[in-house]
Amino acid sequence: SQKIEQNSEALNIQEGKTATLTCNYTNYSPAYLQWYRQDPGRGPVFLLLIRENEKEKRKERLKVTFDTTLKQSLFHITASQPADSATYLCAPYRGGGADGLTFGKGTHLIIQP
């Protein structure tokens, strides 16, 4: 069955450093991969989408990579700030159908001042 794994433990990063979050998937051949941010008690917020033919995508301080051979996506936040503290969810997506997204459990990121 499809499986998505994200860092199970909370990730503590010092302010100003780069935070790197991992998303691994198995039994999947996604054409796209999406990343979301979720704050406590709120709905997820879409951040970035990367396609299988894109190795890297950037948006301001965010960078996402997508390695279909390793079946892995990395999500980087550079110059991290305490306001970046949240849970980050990845969602590999096959596309083209009526399937909703399948999310990983998420990584809880804590940026310490």
Place this chain on the structure above:
Amino acid sequence: ETGVTQSPTHLIKTRGQQVTLRCSSQSGHNTVSWYQQALGQGPQFIFQYYREEENGRGNFPPRFSGLQFPNYSSELNVNALELDDSALYLCASSLGGSGNYNEQFFGPGTRLTVL
């Protein structure tokens, strides 16, 4: 601000009861998806409605049902509530159809507690 709204914010029910949750999609979006999120888990896909028809469903029993209205708002109905149904229920709207990548715009959720 995503524009997706949900009601109610919180709800407490007892086992065996029925519940209806409501969602208004973002302007211009024709697709609504519902997700269940248990504590410490990622959202789990329940079903999706596109132009008033259910066109995708996750691994949820038939007691989870829904509707989409002509204005693309939606309802989620859950019958015969069980304790394990306690969760945050999220509605997400998107622009369906070919050429779209299913980016989901989520509402704030409804927190359902079943006692």
